[in-house]
Amino acid sequence: MKIYLDLVFILNFIYDLLLLMTVDITLKRHAKFIRLILSAILGALSLVILFFPCEEVILFIFKIIASVLMILVAFGYKNIKYFGTNMIYLYMCSVILGGFLYFLNVEFSYKREGMVFYFEGLSINYVLLLIVSPIILYLYVREHKKFKSTYNYNYKINIVFKNNKCLECNGFLDTGNKLKDPITKKYVILVNKKILEPYINIRSPIYVPYKTVGYQGLIKCFSIKYIKISNQVFKNYLIGLVPEKIDLNGSDCLLNYKLMEDICLEN
Numbered sequence: 001m002k003i004y005l006d007l008v009f010i011l012n013f014i015y016d017l018l019l020l021m022t023v024d025i026t027l028k029r030h031a032k033f034i035r036l037i038l039s040a041i042l043g044a045l046s047l048v049i050l051f052f053p054c055e056e057v058i059l060f061i062f063k064i065i066a067s068v069l070m071i072l073v074a075f076g077y078k079n080i081k082y083f084g085t086n087m088i089y090l091y092m093c094s095v096i097l098g099g100f101l102y103f104l105n106v107e108f109s110y111k112r113e114g115m116v117f118y119f120e121g122l123s124i125n126y127v128l129l130l131i132v133s134p135i136i137l138y139l140y141v142r143e144h145k146k147f148k149s150t151y152n153y154n155y156k157i158n159i160v161f162k163n164n165k166c167l168e169c170n171g172f173l174d175t176g177n178k179l180k181d182p183i184t185k186k187y188v189i190l191v192n193k194k195i196l197e198p199y200i201n202i203r204s205p206i207y208v209p210y211k212t213v214g215y216q217g218l219i220k221c222f223s224i225k226y227i228k229i230s231n232q233v234f235k236n237y238l239i240g241l242v243p244e245k246i247d248l249n250g251s252d253c254l255l256n257y258k259l260m261e262d263i264c265l266e267n
Contacts, residue, residue, distance in 0.1 A: 009044050015133070016043035019097065020074050022137045023089045026144055029075050039074035042066070067091070093137065100136050154251060158228040159191075159239065165199045171229075172251035173260055180258075181208045181221065181238055188221055188240040191253040196241065206238060234262055 017040035024031050046066035049059065071086045153173040160166050171189070179188035188208055200222060207218040221238040228234075237256065 008047060012047055013040050013044040015097075016040040016070065018133055018137055019090060019093050020070070022093045022141060023086060024074070025141050026093075027085065027089060029086070031075050035074050039070045042073055043070045093140065096140055097133055097136055101133070155229050155255065157253070157255070159189075159199075160225040160228065161199055162223065162225060163199075163201075164225075167196070167199050169195065169252035171253045171255040173257070174254040175257045175260070177254050177256050178258075179208060179210055179219070179240065179256065181206060184238070186223075186236050186238045187256040187258040188219070188238045189227070189253055189255055190219075190240045190242050193241040193243055195252060196239070200239075208238070208240065229259070232262075234259065 017036060020031075020036045020039055023029070024036065043066060046062070049062050054062075067087065067090060071083065071090060075082075075086050077083055155171045155173065156168070157171040158166055158168050169191070174190075177188070177190060179190070180186070181188065184206065206221045206223070208221050210217060210219050219240045219242070221240045224237065224239055226233050226235045227237055237259075
């Protein structure tokens with residue numbers, strides 16, 4: 001079997017550089033590109049050990065040492081948490097990319113007859129590394145940012161009613177929810193009417209006007225004792241009933257934007 005060392009080096013250099021760039025973009029490290037290149041070269045050169053006879057344990061330890069050096073060259077060392085996060089994301093991105101490449105290689109390079117797979121002699125690893133890998137890592141970065149921006153606004157909340165009943169639910173901090181009762185000056189949290197039925201018995205609701213694009217009306221609200229978020233208590237809020245089911249990333253209610261300010265003030 002022929003092994004082209006220059007091709008192996010180039011492919012692994014590109015692979016390592018893509019992973020380091022993904023870590024840099026995801027964690028916003030803003031590392032100099034030359035440091036990423038030097039780190040990728042170090043990672044590619046570490047493949048030399050594969051051509052020497054050594055035990056699996058030694059090979060594993062060497063790979064760990066090589067990845068540690070790569071992280072230090074690319075991002076430096078500030079503290080153990082900073083270093084550990086960089087290491088975790090490097091391995092996580094490597095596993096994600098490697099898993100996709102393996103899956104696609106099996107799909108395209110092997111034929112299946114029943115439960116038996118056999119190799120056809122066609123491998124597209126090289127093509128995948130150069131073309132598909134950046135796409136996979138780009139999708140990972142995009143989904144990671146979307147996940148982070150979305151779930152940073154999720155809160156576990158407890159609504160304590162006038163009758164001392166307590167409803168525990170997931171709340172999503174909606175910056176578009178700026179409802180405020182003009183009379184009581186209290187802000188409105190929107191909750192699905194169905195999940196509130198076992199907890200309340202409204203006799204004198206408060207009607208708060210609201211306006212959307214091309215539509216305006218009144219929303220039925222009622223007073224509560226307080227809401228509790230992460231051991232912080234907030235009292236200047238009303239609960240608004242919405243007939244539609246609220247389903248935003250597992251949330252049961254839409255919190256008011258004012259909570260963002262209140263939570264920051266409490267902290």
